Amino acid sequence: MPVFASDMISSVAYAPDEILLALSLSGLVALTVSPWIGLAVGIVILVIVACYRLNLQAYPSGGGDYAVARTNLGTRAGLVVAASLLVDFVLTLAVSMTVFAGYIGAMIPEVKPYKVAIAVAGILVVTLAGLRGSASIRRMLAVPTYLFVLAVLTTVAVGTYRVATGDTPVAATSGYAVLPVDEEDTALMGLTAVFIVLRAFSSGSVALAGVQTVATAVPGFRSPRGRNAGITLLITGALSACMLIGLTWLSARIGIKYVAAPTEQLVAEAGRPIAADFEQDPVLGQLAQAVFSGFPFMFYVVAGVAALVLLVAANTSTEGFPGLSSRLARDGFLPRQLATRGDRLTFSNGILLLAGAATVLVIVFGASVPDLIELYLVGVFTAFVLGQLGMIRHWTVRIRRMVSSPVRRRMQLNRVVNGIGLVLTAGVLTVVLVTKFTGGAWIAIAAIAVLYVLMGLIHRHYRRVDSELAPDEDDVSARTLPSNTRAVVVVTDIHKPMLRALAYARTSRPTFLDAITVAVDEEAAEALQDRWDRMDLPVPLTILDSPYRELVRPVMNHVAELRRRSPRDLIIVYLPQYIVGRWWENVLHNQTSLRLKSRLLFVPNVVVATVPWRLRSFTRAREQLLRRAGDVDAESFRELH
Known part of the structure; x- marks a missing residue:
């Protein structure tokens, strides 16, 4: 009572x-x-x-x-x-x-x-x-x-x-x-x-x-x-x-x-x-x-x-x-x-x-x-x-x-x-x-x-969504594989997060693998290409032209062109993303990746793979952030690095 x-x-x-x-x-x-x-x-x-x-x-x-x-x-x-x-x-x-x-x-x-x-x-x-x-x-x-x-x-x-x-x-x-x-x-x-x-x-x-x-x-x-x-x-x-x-x-x-x-x-x-x-x-x-x-x-x-x-x-x-x-x-x-x-x-x-x-x-x-x-x-x-x-x-x-x-x-x-x-x-x-x-x-x-x-x-x-998603009895989509898989790694600079994304892309063994960067500044793009060649990275780097100094539009156009040439291929775009420990750091990082990710979700047969890189600020506040997340067991993650 x-x-x-x-x-x-x-x-x-x-x-x-x-x-x-x-x-x-x-x-x-x-x-x-x-x-x-x-x-x-x-x-x-x-x-x-x-x-x-x-x-x-x-x-x-x-x-x-x-x-x-x-x-x-x-x-x-x-x-x-x-x-x-x-x-x-x-x-x-x-x-x-x-x-x-x-x-x-x-x-x-x-x-x-x-x-x-x-x-x-x-x-x-x-x-x-x-x-x-x-x-x-x-x-x-x-x-x-x-x-x-x-x-x-x-x-x-x-x-x-x-x-x-x-x-x-x-x-x-x-x-x-x-x-x-x-x-x-x-x-x-x-x-x-x-x-x-x-x-x-x-x-x-x-x-x-x-x-x-x-x-x-x-x-x-x-x-x-x-x-x-x-x-x-x-x-x-x-x-x-x-x-x-x-x-x-x-x-x-x-x-x-x-x-x-x-x-x-x-x-x-x-x-x-x-x-x-x-x-x-x-x-x-x-x-x-x-x-x-x-x-x-x-x-x-x-x-x-x-x-x-x-x-x-x-x-x-x-x-x-x-x-x-x-x-x-x-x-x-x-x-x-x-x-x-x-x-x-x-x-x-x-x-x-x-x-x-x-x-x-x-x-x-x-x-x-x-x-x-x-x-x-x-x-x-x-x-x-x-x-x-x-x-x-x-x-x-x-x-x-x-x-x-x-x-x-x-x-x-x-x-x-x-x-x-x-x-x-x-x-x-x-x-x-x-x-x-x-x-x-x-x-x-x-x-x-x-x-x-x-x-x-x-x-x-x-009801409309459930009806749309319900598979037919003779639906063969789960058994039909794409003709090829194309991996695209988006490069903004040569640093540890990008190298990890490149390694993950290679590990997935796609049919075709390419790295792309946008030439917002021509001198910076040439310097990036020189450093890429000196490091002898095993993936070709494609430099996309950007006359209006945009980052997202050239990448979207490149992916759309790949889709037009091979509509039955699966395209996987790898994006490095920083995992930060302070709320204000999100304002300073990841903005381009988030914008690009939101746009790519509208393109058919394109999968966006986020490759996380944890900054030191996250490592310091690890326990607190895991507890704040609520949906994870901090004890299970305590011994992980």
Whole structure:
């Protein structure tokens, strides 16, 4: 639970904020409405958990709604779900780190102006932890989750006791009143109270986001995976629902306010405006300050644990996003580099892509939680709807194949449960699209659409390449040898790397062997020819004319002429290349070889052979460079010279 379900647990740290924020847009009194919205969201959590327990039992191999939708509804539906989940994982990391910055600011008010930098630093920490991929880190990350559950339940219990005994806590915003924002700014949101309540309900439904993480990460559980993941989901759902209901009820009894623009929407007693420098803390932070008013140390404990659990929740994205992207890469819908693991057995490419996308979102939206939440819910509930629809088809197909039996009746009951889940999630998705489309949901829809099209194009490309490369049954290309082999050694000067390239070319025993140089400077070319003759090198040297003092074009023309005269011959071009030990040395060396190599790759029947020569700078930094390479075993190369 603490490793894979902390995303769902941690959403309790900001779901009450979103409920109160949505209610405040019309000046509604959250004291009477927010507890019922919290209760409704809690019920939806439990229903969705029940639905996804059935998903995990039917598809214990993982993949979540992507596997369910693709298997039962087809590839297109699966791609829509996959695009939605990828967007969801990126937003999970961005939202978690933005809220993390908010709790750090609640503990240390002086750093509130630097919330973007704090959020980006949090992403960096989570990325490094994900790249490390150690099991000990997972066990360490479990501690904040347990502490957060304990802190929230303790806050609710103490607050409830104080309310029951008549000692109702007073929060920093308890005495303030909420003013509605201008009607022209609220657009549709100011039309009816029902619309505002529905918006608040959809905002609170962000607490459901972590369900997908558990469903996608099933392969990470111990056997029996489906059963263990289902138990984890049940425990997590029950805890999340209880904590959310408790926090929304207690915040309403205390009278906590949370608005988009505190200095514009909050007024003190008798209509007096509040201080211009007033900054509101998250709802959980305000609750902790009020409930533990006589023991302020507990506020720092609750806020600190909330910040830590958000780091853990962000870590679940480094499990879910790379796992799903690797599966999509294996299916041919994403670049295949995302399917490979790094030297620490983590999908490092996927983790880096996730971190980069989340960092861009945090910077572009200025680490604003409400703005990011507007994007968050579309992907989550799109995957929910298609996943539940796929499960209904899953049970329908199996029920048709089975005669009356207890198993068949159980499947019918499962279909009813998934049907209820479909109705609920489709309803929430509709509310999200209607209430949040202009507020930013359209950005998430556009991102999902772009990802969908991009994955389709990638898959089409891979299929076209596979079809092009597939050999025919009577393909004789592997048994047909070229008429001759022609070796060409490119000479820029007479030095050790060139002599080694010449020796390698001779060792390959080609039919024809030639060395070529380009006469950029005629005097230098004549001096090179004289020295070549004095050394009595056993290969003829051909000097290519270069009237415009170019190096690459004359060599390309020479190779093209060889191809024109003997189109069935294989031409091997030998290029010396320096292996350096410092990054800046690459700027000073190998530029001509790299340009020539890139051009020769376009010529048919031409093979480019790179002959390495290691400079002393490489020898000095040998161990460090081998370790940095990552794909080689330094021990195996230590004794080589």
